Amino acid sequence: MKKSIAKGRIIRLTVTYAILILVSLIILYPLAWTIGASFNPGNSLVSTSLIPKNPTLSHYVELSKTSATFYYFQWFLNSLKISLITMVLSVFLVSITAYAFSRFDFHGRKNGLVMFLLLQMIPQFSALIAIFVLAQMLHLVNSHILLILIYTGGMIPMNTYLMKGYFDSIPKDLDESAKIDGASNSRIFWQILMPLAKPMLAVVAMNGFTGPLGDFAISSVVLREPKSYTLPIGLYNLISDKMGASYTTFAAGAILISIPIAVVFVLLQKNFVTGLTQGGTKG
Amino acid sequence: MTVQTVSAPPKTRHARTAALLSIIPGVGQLYNRQIIKGIFFLVVTGLYVVGFADLFNMGFWGLITLGVEVPRDNSVFLLAEGLVAVIVAAIGLFFYGVNIRDAHQIGKERDQGAAVPSFRESFSNLIHRDYPYVIISPGILLLLFTVVFPILFSFALAFTNYDLYHTAPAHLASWVGLETFKKIFTVDIWRSTFIDVLGWTVIWTVVASTLSVTIGILMAVLVHQKDLRFKKLWRTILILPWAVPGFVTILVFAGLFNDSFGAINNSLLASLGIHSIPWLTNANWTKVALLFTQSWLGFPYIFVVTTGILQSIPEDLYEAAILDGATAFQKFRSITLPFILSQMAPIIITQYTFNFNNFNIIYLFNAGGPAVPGSTAGGTDILVSWIYKLTMRSSQYALAAALTIMLSVVVIGIALWQFKRTNSFKEG
Numbered sequence: 001m002k003k004s005i006a007k008g009r010i011i012r013l014t015v016t017y018a019i020l021i022l023v024s025l026i027i028l029y030p031l032a033w034t035i036g037a038s039f040n041p042g043n044s045l046v047s048t049s050l051i052p053k054n055p056t057l058s059h060y061v062e063l064s065k066t067s068a069t070f071y072y073f074q075w076f077l078n079s080l081k082i083s084l085i086t087m088v089l090s091v092f093l094v095s096i097t098a099y100a101f102s103r104f105d106f107h108g109r110k111n112g113l114v115m116f117l118l119l120q121m122i123p124q125f126s127a128l129i130a131i132f133v134l135a136q137m138l139h140l141v142n143s144h145i146l147l148i149l150i151y152t153g154g155m156i157p158m159n160t161y162l163m164k165g166y167f168d169s170i171p172k173d174l175d176e177s178a179k180i181d182g183a184s185n186s187r188i189f190w191q192i193l194m195p196l197a198k199p200m201l202a203v204v205a206m207n208g209f210t211g212p213l214g215d216f217a218i219s220s221v222v223l224r225e226p227k228s229y230t231l232p233i234g235l236y237n238l239i240s241d242k243m244g245a246s247y248t249t250f251a252a253g254a255i256l257i258s259i260p261i262a263v264v265f266v267l268l269q270k271n272f273v274t275g276l277t278q279g280g281t282k283g
Numbered sequence: 284m285t286v287q288t289v290s291a292p293p294k295t296r297h298a299r300t301a302a303l304l305s306i307i308p309g310v311g312q313l314y315n316r317q318i319i320k321g322i323f324f325l326v327v328t329g330l331y332v333v334g335f336a337d338l339f340n341m342g343f344w345g346l347i348t349l350g351v352e353v354p355r356d357n358s359v360f361l362l363a364e365g366l367v368a369v370i371v372a373a374i375g376l377f378f379y380g381v382n383i384r385d386a387h388q389i390g391k392e393r394d395q396g397a398a399v400p401s402f403r404e405s406f407s408n409l410i411h412r413d414y415p416y417v418i419i420s421p422g423i424l425l426l427l428f429t430v431v432f433p434i435l436f437s438f439a440l441a442f443t444n445y446d447l448y449h450t451a452p453a454h455l456a457s458w459v460g461l462e463t464f465k466k467i468f469t470v471d472i473w474r475s476t477f478i479d480v481l482g483w484t485v486i487w488t489v490v491a492s493t494l495s496v497t498i499g500i501l502m503a504v505l506v507h508q509k510d511l512r513f514k515k516l517w518r519t520i521l522i523l524p525w526a527v528p529g530f531v532t533i534l535v536f537a538g539l540f541n542d543s544f545g546a547i548n549n550s551l552l553a554s555l556g557i558h559s560i561p562w563l564t565n566a567n568w569t570k571v572a573l574l575f576t577q578s579w580l581g582f583p584y585i586f587v588v589t590t591g592i593l594q595s596i597p598e599d600l601y602e603a604a605i606l607d608g609a610t611a612f613q614k615f616r617s618i619t620l621p622f623i624l625s626q627m628a629p630i631i632i633t634q635y636t637f638n639f640n641n642f643n644i645i646y647l648f649n650a651g652g653p654a655v656p657g658s659t660a661g662g663t664d665i666l667v668s669w670i671y672k673l674t675m676r677s678s679q680y681a682l683a684a685a686l687t688i689m690l691s692v693v694v695i696g697i698a699l700w701q702f703k704r705t706n707s708f709k710e711g
Contacts, residue, residue, distance in 0.1 A: 009510070012611060016505050023502065024520045026579070031523065033546050034535050097422040104415035112419070119430055121695050123640040123667060126687040127433030128674050129440060133359050134433065153429030156422050185414050214530045217642050217671055232530040236647055239534060247538055254531045265526035266519060269587070277591030 037251035059252035069226045069241075072253055075234040078144065079213055079257075082230060085148050087208035090155035094204050095197070097156065098163035099189050103175065113161070120158035124150070125217035132221045142228040147219060151212045159204045166200035166275070167193060199275030206272050213261075231257055301390035302383050311386030315393065319402040324382060335371055342368025349443065354452035359445060362456075366435050370427055434691075441684035450678070463685040473682070476658050476669075484639065484665040487573070491641070492634040494578040499585025500623060504615060507593045518590070525583035533647040536576045537563075540648075564653050566662030573663060577644055581634070585627075592626045593619070636698055642667045666690050 039055040063072040101109060125131075131150060140146040174196075175188045183191070194201070212219075216232045223229050229237075231253075239250050297315065305311025309324030346365025350356025393399060400408065409417065442458055443449075449456040467473050506517050524532065539545050540562040548559040562572050596619065604614050624631075642665075645651050651664035651672065659677050660669045666686060673683040 008610075012508075013510065016508060016511060019505060020502075020517055024517070027520055027523055030532070030535050030539055030579075031527070033539065037538075093422040093425065096418045100415040100419045106415040109415075112423075117699075118695055119426070119434075121636060121698050122434060122691045123642070123694075124430060124433075125642065126667065126670060126690060127430075127437045128671065129680050129683065130363070130433035130436035132674075133363050133436070137360055137363055149425065150429045153425045156426050157430070160422070185411075210528070214528055214643060216530060216647060221675070232647075235530070235534060239538070240650070247544070250534065250538075254535060258527045258531050261528055262523065262526035266522065269522060269526075273587055273591060277588055277595075 034251045034254055037248050038255050040248055040251075042248065059248050060256070062249050063253055063256065070234075070238070071227050071229070072234070074227055075229050075231045076257065078228065079231040082144055082148055082151070083209045083213045086151040086155070086212045087205050089148065089152045090159065090208040091201060091205050093152065094156060094159040094163050095194065095201065096189070098160045098167055099193060101160065101164045102167035103172070103193075113164075116157040116161050120161065124154040125221075128217065128221050131218060135222050140222075142223055142225045144228065147212075147222050150218060150222075151215070152208075155204075155208050155211065159207055163197070163200055163204060166197050166278070169278075170196050199271060199278060201275075202268070202272035203275035206268075295394050297390035297393040298387050299390070302387035305383050305386035308379060308382040311383070312389070315386060315389045316399050317389065317402065317405065320405055331375055335368075335375075338364065338368050338371060342366075349457050350455045353455060356455060357451035358443070358449070358456035359440075359451065362439055362443070363436060366432060366439065369435075370432060374427075437684045437687050439684075440680055441688050443681055445680045445684075446682070447678035456681075459681075463681045464689075467682070467685060467689075472657065476660050477686075479658075480660050480664055480666055480669050483570070483663065487570075487641075487645075487665055488635055488639045491574055491577040491581065491638045492631075494574060495581030496585050496631055496634060498578055499582040500589050500620075502582065502586045503589035503593060504619065507590065521586050522583045524579055525587070529580060530643060530647060532580055533576065533644050536572070536579075537648050540572045540576075563649050566653055566655075569649050569653065569663045573644060573648055576648065577638070577641070580644070581638075585630070585634070588627065588630055589623055592623055596622055632698065636694060639665075639694060640667050641665070642671060646671065 036052055038059055039057070040052040041054050041056045041058070066072075066074070100106070101113060135141045135143070135146055138146070170193060174192055178188050178192055212230075214232060215230075216236065219230050220233050223233060226234070226237075235250055235253055238246055238253070301311040301314050303311075304314050305324075307325075308328040309321045309326075311321075312324055313321035315321075341361075342365045345356075345361030346368070348361075349358040350361050389399060441463055442460055443456045444459045444462065445456040448454060467477055502521055505511070506514060506521070511517075539547050542548065542559065542561055542563050545562065547562070552558070552560065560568055562568050600618050600622070601614060604618060609617075645663060645665050645668040649661075649663060651661035651668045653662050655662050659673060659679065661672075664672065667690070670683045670686050670690070673679045673686070
């Protein structure tokens with residue numbers, strides 16, 4: 001009996017390790033391939049190997065050169081700028097709005113919540129034409145400000161809903177007793193609720209950053225001039241225009257943006273994982 | 284308040300008078316002897332009327348006619364202005380109502396013999412009593428103009444004939460009612476494209492989401508085993524696909540799967556002695572590649588959430604099972620899995636709505652291609668990417684808008700039904 005349990009355990013662990021190693025290979029291979037491609041001499045990929053024989057940094061150097069349609073570092077800065085500002089704005093707007101919906105009883109509160117729930121389901125870029133017309137009417141084609149406002153507005157419904165749920169789980173006794181001590185609403189918000197809501201703030205911040213960073217549809221409608229592009233548009237055009245001829249340059253560009261983001265993500269994941277599992281799973 | 288004062292009718296009728304007078308905003312407040320507030324209301328009303336007179340005039344005229352003369356009028360701009368006028372008017376009406384209520388309220392307080400609050404007190408009321416309105420207004424305003432307005436605009440557009448042949452400056456568009464919706468089902472090429480796209484959208488949503496969820500849960504359960512070593516390493520590797528920006532991954536996979544230079548054909552399949560597969564030129568193979576890529580991208584999120592849930596399963600749930608000598612698989616099937624599924628229902632639903640609208644992977648991977656001759660949609664287009672192409676490439680704006688409405692109705696319907704079922708939508 002004991003022996004068969006021990007045998008079962010060995011089989012179970014062996015199978016587990018085998019699956020994990022296989023999955024890890026599937027995950028790491030594309031990443032390694034991209035790193036390899038970015039050091040691979042020449043533009044074509046036909047004769048690449050995972051570890052290039054004559055590694056070169058020339059593709060990274062190429063990134064710093066600009067041409068009429070290529071502004072890698074400009075795109076990089078545009079993307080970072082738009083994502084960071086959207087993140088800060090949406091964390092602020094989402095949390096004060098959620099605070100009102102969680103802690104106050106006012107006319108239109110319930111309707112407001114239903115509106116958020118409905119709006120979060122309609123994909124924002126199904127309103128592409130409207131955004132395009134809006135940009136032309138306001139003479140804001142190529143404008144990053146318009147894009148930031150659209151992204152921030154789009155962040156509000158779903159994230160307010162999440163945030164309100166999280167605030168609801170913080171006991172109201174805390175604010176009541178602070179109120180008795182004479183604390184103002186704003187003070188209760190900043191000094192009691194916000195610190196306690198850190199896990200969910202991290203989730204909202206992550207959404208606010210990664211949403212704009214990965215957006216292609218809306219930004220490709222608003223941004224028409226190569227210099228104002230964000231990375232998704234710039235890099236997409238880079239590979240689709242030249243039929244794969246600049247894939248190695250793309251690989252270098254992809255590595256340069258992915259590594260910092262992945263590192264920050266892995267370092268900070270603990271913060272938003274708590275928020276995700278506590279806030280998103282309440283059934 | 285004592286019984287006597289309630290039974291005796293108030294001698295004055297300030298409430299009614301003030302409310303009636305504030306038909307012109309501010310006058311009611313002046314009547315209530317709130318001079319600063321009254322003047323402020325009057326000035327704001329004046330500015331509103333003067334400032335938006337043109338907008339209302341042009342806006343409502345444009346909304347009804349969509350323009351009468353080329354090249355002076357641009358139908359779409361007129362439509363947009365008209366909708367802005369509607370929103371501005373709605374906001375104005377809201378504050379108009381607030382103004383009347385305010386005059387009535389203060390008048391009522393006067394009827395009951397209370398002192399009229401000074402401007403300073405009103406201001407402090409604004410900070411305290413109306414605090415929730417004050418703090419939600421920036422967010423709501425932004426939402427109105429960047430989310431609600433575009434959606435209204437798209438919806439309105441669906442009832443016009445706006446397309447390449449009705450574009451400014453040479454042509455006007457006009458209202459056509461439900462014509463476009465009718466055409467989706469009656470024009471042969473539209474109907475067959477619509478049915479093809481819808482069919483693949485449904486298959487895509489179900490298969491891609493189910494794969495991500497299944498792999499995510501499986502990996503979490505595997506890594507969660509007590510006697511497994513290097514847990515931290517496995518977890519870090521498994522969340523990597525989530526950590527790398529999604530658009531980068533999709534473009535990388537587009538390269539990997541490339542028919543001519545991609546590593547999958549040239550290295551992996553070649554070393555196994557398998558002929559090159561037309562990943563990007565055959566719709567069925569593109570679908571396989573898309574499903575693979577989305578599973579790769581989507582499972583880490585489910586993995587992370589499931590891991591969190593596994594760590595919260597109470598140990599004693601398993602004790603009885605261990606006493607009964609249940610196998611690992613039996614424990615998983617009758618304890619772990621039901622627990623995970625019950626906790627994760629909302630997140631799993633979000634996966635489905637996410638993939639239903641997953642524009643990026645379809646468009647960035649192969650632009651919805653390979654192209655289908657004679658059709659505006661490619662072989663792997665889902666509804667959202669088809670709408671994008673109709674807007675950006677073939678300028679069939681009205682059709683795109685009509686599809687948007689149908690898509691929204693479907694998504695909202697399913698999601699509401701599911702949310703109700705899982706009971707997670709509770710007013711709280």
